[in-house]
Amino acid sequence: MITVENHPADTQDAIKKLPALATGFNTIAAGITKAPSQLNTLADISLIRLGHQCSVDRNADLLDTWKVLTTADQTISAIFTAATADEGSVDCLIDGSNYEVPSTGPTHYSNADRWQSALWLAIASRDFKRIRELCEVDEATLRAQSDDFDEFIYHWIKALQAYFRDDNEKLQAELEETSRLVAPEHVLRTPPTYLSNIFHPQFVTFLRLGGRDSDGFNRALADSLRSHRDFWTSSDAQAMNPVGQIALAPLAFACIANDSGIPVEVSSGYLPSGFVAGARTTEYQF
Numbered sequence: 001m002i003t004v005e006n007h008p009a010d011t012q013d014a015i016k017k018l019p020a021l022a023t024g025f026n027t028i029a030a031g032i033t034k035a036p037s038q039l040n041t042l043a044d045i046s047l048i049r050l051g052h053q054c055s056v057d058r059n060a061d062l063l064d065t066w067k068v069l070t071t072a073d074q075t076i077s078a079i080f081t082a083a084t085a086d087e088g089s090v091d092c093l094i095d096g097s098n099y100e101v102p103s104t105g106p107t108h109y110s111n112a113d114r115w116q117s118a119l120w121l122a123i124a125s126r127d128f129k130r131i132r133e134l135c136e137v138d139e140a141t142l143r144a145q146s147d148d149f150d151e152f153i154y155h156w157i158k159a160l161q162a163y164f165r166d167d168n169e170k171l172q173a174e175l176e177e178t179s180r181l182v183a184p185e186h187v188l189r190t191p192p193t194y195l196s197n198i199f200h201p202q203f204v205t206f207l208r209l210g211g212r213d214s215d216g217f218n219r220a221l222a223d224s225l226r227s228h229r230d231f232w233t234s235s236d237a238q239a240m241n242p243v244g245q246i247a248l249a250p251l252a253f254a255c256i257a258n259d260s261g262i263p264v265e266v267s268s269g270y271l272p273s274g275f276v277a278g279a280r281t282t283e284y285q286f
Contacts, residue, residue: 051242060274
């Protein structure tokens, strides 16, 4: 077993903040039937809640931790449900309540970054319906009101979509294009620290996962968690951000590995073992 230590969190502060975050979340959620743009604010709150909750419950043993994970999954996926709806409104289940959310069309927050967060959360939640729906989100929706991303990220997303569609030919083509476009001469917008500490490690981890290389996968997974730690401790502000307390993409890949019979031999606070094992997936319904 490889152990990767997470950077410390103020758990007492997290315990104090969680009730207020839950109250604030529910207050804002009540307004999304009239102001669907509030989904963007809820997405941020849901990730902060998840970070705090995981710093309190490192192994994701508690049902409350699973509820917070699932709420984040539901919230961020709802952004894309509203963005891709033809007209009218869509029924969105969020934290046990159903909301009729007006369709929004593509927005500045239905972008490539939010899409990846939605996918990682859906994978960890074993929310297969939302995974399928996210795989139907087209590139035009992701690009429509955002030019903040380099070209490689759109091919990376198409590779992930092909993976879940079992389209191996498309998957290989998109991975090759991602690899080509992530070369320095093509990268204009992505911060170097994000590229080296977040994207590259997760890309390698995914490749090892796809090749069912158990030893290589676990080494890459551990490397991705160390790089995650480097990224989230690069400044005091980063280190204090609760979002960094969980490594969403490595977690998603660990969940896929576990569910497909590849032993996960990495232990870390960034990688709650209850989430990896899918320990409570039958106890909390979507």
